[in-house]
Structure formats: C-alpha cells, structure tokens
Amino acid sequence: MRRIYIHDQPEWPRFHWDAQALAAPLARIRHQQGRLTGRMEALGINIRQEAFLETLTADVVETSEIEGETLHPELVRSSVARHLGLDIGGLKPADRHIDGLVEITLDATSHYDRPLTRERLLNWHAALFPTGRRGMKRIIVGQWRNDEGGPMQVVSGPMGKERVHFVAPSAERLDVEIGAFLDWFNAPTEIDLVLRAAIAHLWFVTLHPFDDGNGRIARAIADMSLARSEDATQRFYSMSAQIRKERAVYYDMLEKTQKGTLDITSWMHWFLECLGRAIESASGLLDRVLQKVGFWDKIRRFPLNERQVRVLNRLLDGFDGQLTTSKYAKLAKCSQDTALRDIQALVELEVLSRNPGGGRSTSYSLVMNR
Numbered sequence: 001m002r003r004i005y006i007h008d009q010p011e012w013p014r015f016h017w018d019a020q021a022l023a024a025p026l027a028r029i030r031h032q033q034g035r036l037t038g039r040m041e042a043l044g045i046n047i048r049q050e051a052f053l054e055t056l057t058a059d060v061v062e063t064s065e066i067e068g069e070t071l072h073p074e075l076v077r078s079s080v081a082r083h084l085g086l087d088i089g090g091l092k093p094a095d096r097h098i099d100g101l102v103e104i105t106l107d108a109t110s111h112y113d114r115p116l117t118r119e120r121l122l123n124w125h126a127a128l129f130p131t132g133r134r135g136m137k138r139i140i141v142g143q144w145r146n147d148e149g150g151p152m153q154v155v156s157g158p159m160g161k162e163r164v165h166f167v168a169p170s171a172e173r174l175d176v177e178i179g180a181f182l183d184w185f186n187a188p189t190e191i192d193l194v195l196r197a198a199i200a201h202l203w204f205v206t207l208h209p210f211d212d213g214n215g216r217i218a219r220a221i222a223d224m225s226l227a228r229s230e231d232a233t234q235r236f237y238s239m240s241a242q243i244r245k246e247r248a249v250y251y252d253m254l255e256k257t258q259k260g261t262l263d264i265t266s267w268m269h270w271f272l273e274c275l276g277r278a279i280e281s282a283s284g285l286l287d288r289v290l291q292k293v294g295f296w297d298k299i300r301r302f303p304l305n306e307r308q309v310r311v312l313n314r315l316l317d318g319f320d321g322q323l324t325t326s327k328y329a330k331l332a333k334c335s336q337d338t339a340l341r342d343i344q345a346l347v348e349l350e351v352l353s354r355n356p357g358g359g360r361s362t363s364y365s366l367v368m369n370r
Helices: 019-041 045-065 073-084 096-110 118-128 171-186 193-207 214-230 239-245 247-258 265-299 306-317 325-332 336-348
Strands: 153-156 163-167 352-354 364-366
Touching: 019 193, 019 214, 019 265, 045 073, 045 096, 045 214, 045 239, 045 265, 073 096, 073 306, 096 118, 096 214, 118 171, 118 214, 153 247, 163 247, 171 193, 193 214, 193 247, 193 265, 214 239, 239 247, 239 265, 247 265, 265 306, 306 325, 306 336, 306 364, 325 336, 336 352, 336 364
Parallel strands: none
Antiparallel strands: 153 163, 352 364
16 A cells, blocks of 8 residues: 555645744844855955856756766856856867756746746756657656656665655646646745745655656756845855755655655755755855966966866866876877976966976976965
C-alpha cells in the first residue's frame, strides 16, 4: 500500500506554519538582505557587474550539480557574460544546454515582475532540454509528464543506489494542480515574499510536473520570489550553491516534509537558515571580486595578449594545483614554447613569480600585492 504524502491530505494545498517561530529568522534574513544590498550599492558598477557575473555562474553550476550533472564553470561563465553583454576576454562558446539554463536563470530574476504562466514554465523546460534528451534518456519536452513509465518518484543518489524520497501526484491531476499553484504565485498577498519563496519551492517540487528538470525549475521559481522580495534584478548570493553544500540535509528535509502534515514550519525554518548562510557566503564572493578587480586595475597598463588574459583570469577564479608551462599551454591552447614565452613575459612584468624549485617542476604564482 502506497504511503500517504502531503499532496494526499484532504486539506492540500492549504499549508500552514507557526509565524511566531519564524519571526526571528525572517527578521535576520531581511537584515542580511538590506546590509548586502547597501554594501553593493556603495561599490562601482563594474564591481557589481563582476559580482553578478560570479553569482550567476555559481548559481547555474551548482543548481545542476544538485541533480548530479557537472557543468564546466568556464563555459557557464562565458555564456553568462555573453547574455549580460560583458566583455571578459577569451569567451568560449557554450552548448545549447548551458545557454538554456542561463536563460532560465536570467529570465526568472531579471523579469521577476512578470507573471509566472504555464507557457513560461513550458518554455523553461524546453530550454533545459534542447535536444529532447538527458544523456541517453529521452525527455518529454515542453509538456507535463504522462506517467506512462509509472508513478513519478523523486529520488537522489547515483544510478543503482537511488533513494526514493516521495512519490509525486499522478499525471492526471497536474493540469488542475499547476493552475492552483500559478494562481497562488501570481496573486497579491500579505505573506512575506521570502516566506513565499520557501513555499513556492516546496509546492513545485511536490508537484514534480515534468519528466526531468523539476528541481532546477523549482529553484528558479524560488529565485524569482527572492528577486521580488528585494525588488531587484541583480542578486549577489546563490541559494542553489548553498543547497548544493547542504544537499543531503535538503533531501532529508524534503522527504520528512512530504511524509508529514501540511504544517511546514520545519521546512520553512530550514529554508530561512539555509538562505541566511547563502547570504553570508556572498561576503567571501565579494572579497574575491574586489581582489580580482584590484589586480586588473594595477596591471591595466601592461600589453597582455588574449592567452595571458585568459590564464590570469583562471588563476584569479581559483586554480587547482600550481601553474606550470604545460598547464599554461593546455589552458591557452598553445604550444609549450609559446606558453614559456608568455610566462617569461609575465614574470618580467612581475605579474607572475617563479616558485622555489626548477627544471620540469618549475611552477608559478600570481603576484597579488604590487
């Protein structure tokens, strides 16, 4: 006999929660949002653009990582930069899948004031799966699932070791269920928009209306509500990045909530605390952006070629291990001889320094303080 889930409850979807228990964490979130917004507004437009670029890149990479899909950060960053009209040098073409995910993320936040409609959701789904497949799996694109392969189970974990967290409502209920969700999401309300983000995320994940991509779209919907809460098209923190860090707890909370009652206080409390940690992480991101902008300001006068700019950006964005001639050649897609000439020029300009050691093990580091 199938377990009873929250969408089976007679009162579904009349969620309720303990407002008093959420008052303090909600107040902290609102304070954190205000402080971060104030800090960003005090900075120049170039720094804000760079911070926004880094945030969106993290958002796109991490929202896919939650679903077990690894995207190349450099390709994502290149796609985000193109969509924002930013010149970051050495732009690489991204595939249609990455471009589609970037477009969804930007549409949700840049056009947060537009209604969320069936057509918009279907377009987002089609953008996620431009080839109609995920790997070898064929996806029903741009329409609700039909459950021909059986009930929609929400799972996590690697193939063969999946853990079933809950079973979504049957496909025959979806049209009515989605209509109710969209009516609620677009209607005027006195509920704080941060709390609405938590509810919207849970509600959409519960419905799981698509063959695949439901988690990513649910997070985009939550981001849309968070953008509404700040009345801003740019955000400088990534909820998806924080959820990815807490993925195990995230799935545990979803499972516990789905098997509970329509009192979702625990879920909302966890969402607020997770959001708070995401905003706190933005301070680290901003510090890195300020360091990067300061670095380029100091070496702006130097005549660098495109290869050097590309490699320096990779070092500034975080680079595993030490930079060697062979790694430079791979990053810049050039010969070893060209890589060595580029590196020697950067050492002479005191942009790079040679690390202790020599021969084939010679490596180089950025000189951050000039």
